[in-house]
Every structure is written in C-alpha cells, then in structure tokens.
Amino acid sequence: MIIIGPWAFLPCPVAACPAPVPLPPLPGFPPLRQAGPFRRPGIPRPSAATESPLLSAAFIGLVAVVLGALALVIYLIPAIVAFKRKHRNRVPILLVNVILGWLYGVAWIVALIWAFTDNTE
Secondary structure, three states, rough: OOOOHHHOOOOOOOOOOOOOOOOOOHHHHHHOOOOOOOOOOOOOOOOOOOHHHHHHHHHHHHHHHHHHHHHHHOOHHHHHHHHHEEEEOOHHHHHHHHHHOOOOOOOOOHHHHHHOOOEOO
C-alpha cells in the first residue's frame, strides 16, 4: 500500500504500517536529491573583495530609498504645483491628492487639473 497525499505524514493507525515508497522521477527531469548544502563542494565562497557592489544590501537599500522618494514626488505633483502657484485652494488640493489620489488615479488627475486653474492669490 502506497501512502500518497496529505495523509502520508500522519502516523499510521495500523500496527504494521508499510514503509513509504518514494515516487518515481518525472520523465525528462532529473531525480530529486536529498537536501544538503546549497553550494557544491570544491567551489569556494566568494570573499568580500570579489562580491559585486551592485548586489550589496546597502546599495539595494539606497536604490529603494531613492526610488521611493522619486515616487512620492511624482505622486505629490498636484499639491506641489498648487503650493508653488499659491493657489487659493492649495490645502483642499493637497487633501484630495493625498487622501483620494491613489484611487484609480482619477482624483490625482482632478487634483492636477484643479492645481492649474487660475484661482491664485
């Protein structure tokens, strides 16, 4: 009797349980190996001098911060335009931009058009 499925890991209620039989490998795929080290033996681990600086965690973090800041500036363009032009409704434009601007982008476009109206001080 071959036990396959989610019940394979449960204890067998019968005293004489059969030993689990491994499944045959799929045609065209190599057989699975036992879990072991991720590196092949004989291949040295790269030292800090040979690692690429582009893959370091600090560089990836710096790129994430820069891209996040750029995305925030792009998201706040309607509010920035309203404050630079000294629009009379700059605070409501900021609120529409921040609170509703993420919703399908429609409120962001409305806030951008509203920021360019001739209602300045």
